Amino acid sequence: MALQVFTAVTGAGWESELVGALDRDDHGVTVVRRCVDVSDLLAAAATGTGQAALLSAELRRLDGDAVARLHAAGVAVVGLVEPGDERAAQRLRQLGVSQVLPADAEPESIAEALRNAVAGVPAGGYDVADLRAALPVPEIPDAPELPAVGRGRVVAVWGPTGAPGRTTVAVGLADEAARLGTSALLVDADVHGGVVAQVLGLLDESPGLAGAARQAGAGTLDGRTLVALAWAVRPQLRVLTGLARADRWPELRPAAVTAVLEEARRVAELTVVDCAFNVEDDEELSFDTAAPRRNGATLAVLEHADTVLCVTGADPVALQRCIRALDQLREVLPEVEPVLVVNQVRRGPVPGDPRQEVGDALQRFTGRRPRWFLPADRRATDAALAAGRTLAEVAAGSGLRAGLRALAAALAGVPVADTGRRSLLRHRRAG
Missing domain, CATH: 3.40.50.2300 (Response regulator)
Incomplete structure (x- = not known):
């Protein structure tokens, strides 16, 4: 035929x-x-x-x-x-x-x-x-020279609802990777309430990810355009801000977001994406393949990321939400194998050794044991948020900062500084 x-x-x-x-x-x-x-x-x-x-x-x-x-x-x-x-x-x-x-x-x-x-x-x-x-490179005013990267890695920072610290972890990872000499791009892809711009004291009305998605949809996105749309926080760290209003989520179509990530691999050695919590499918729209889906951008990031970090809190409520979220992720994207990161670890919410108790609980109910534990440091995070700066700038000796630095080094494949290791060990002994 x-x-x-x-x-x-x-x-x-x-x-x-x-x-x-x-x-x-x-x-x-x-x-x-x-x-x-x-x-x-x-x-x-x-x-x-x-x-x-x-x-x-x-x-x-x-x-x-x-x-x-x-x-x-x-x-x-x-x-x-x-x-x-x-x-x-x-x-x-x-x-x-x-x-x-x-x-x-x-x-x-x-x-x-x-x-x-x-x-x-x-x-x-x-x-x-x-x-x-x-191709001739289009002229874009004030666009810096592109770094020679090749194909970088994409890390998705995801987790259940309830403020487990996804944005804190994403910002910290990108910042620490940049300080370790790795070119990093931080992308705010949270379609429900992205706040990366506010956390870093940046203008949230800039085109950011929405502008990059529009360029990708028109087939005109290249590395120089992507770099021009991103804020240069420091020489090794750029930030692609998210949606100024949550109701603009239709601008982030999955295909366009995927194209942005592919271009990001060419301009940064490590791309860290702050994702929304929700991965459920809209059953009322599932019959219509052309209908936009609010969670489509999140699913696209999780599907195409090299590493997915599932960030959860260390209290009973956060753990229950994490267990349910992992079950839902397994139903929607069974091929994705997230790495568990337990944030806000402290004594009080759970009896005994919090790392041991939380690790045992997650192992029992999800079949996964956490790879990373990040200590709670409310004073440091409050100081960073108030100043619109990163933990490294306002609380260099924080145990949370040391944990994020070690995690960033592992993801970027670079050795972490001895001072960071000693700080993390001191905090672990104190905990």
Whole structure:
């Protein structure tokens, strides 16, 4: 049976000839509809009558969300660009189109690309190569030089509801990693109430993550643009602030957030993402694959992170919430294996040795033992919050700061300073 294909390459002088060649010759491809714009293409995809779409980079209103909706409808996508138009090829790749060919490719090659896209085969030799290095860098005022990173790591800081200290841990990890010589990017992706900007005394009306997501959706996000959208707190630490209002959550579409994380890997050795607590699916919207989901950004971060830290408090209420949250995460993303971090450890809420008791409880009810314990230090966190600074700036000798420094060193793969180790050991003996 011939492959059923939609086309949306309006405005191209070669469109009619190409469609005729695909239909006329025995390539195993049949064009079932020639769409005039993105809306027409999405409507055709929703009918289920085609398996692939052939589109051009010049298609108006083509963005990452449209490509994601085509994929959700079970329609594979192949892009065509004018010969030599490397910018258009790169834009299509950023939008999620893996198979990109020049428009003067032979019909046999285009038909083969369509079949490979449907079969999920990676792009072949006739694809336009990765042209990132060949692209001219757009001029952005006051944008610093990009660091040579390669592919950095992404760490998601997640945890149950109830203020277990996710933001404190995320900010501390990014700051300590930067102080250890690792280039770090702190991203506020909390769609329910991100406060990273307030914690660090930054302007929360800056575009931040929402601006980066918009650029990613349009296929125009690159490393220099991402760096320009982030606050430079210090030479090794940049911050991508979150939503100024929680009702703007639809701006953080999962596909766009994923694209931002991929670009973040190229500009920072360690990207720390402060996530929202909620991972539940909206059952009323689950039948509609095109409907936005408030928790989609959180799920996208957790799914694509190299390491997921589950931050919980050390009291009975926080532990119960953590156990339930881990069960829910296992249902939604069973492949994610979070690392337990117990925050706010202190004597009083649980009898006996708090580390031993909390560790035993989590082992018994979740099958996981905490990897890290962070001591409670209310005086230090209050001082940092009041000044809009980090723990290292206002309480350098804090046991909490030492614990975060050791955790940051482990995640970044760098040795921690001896002073930090001694401070942490002193606190453990005192506890």
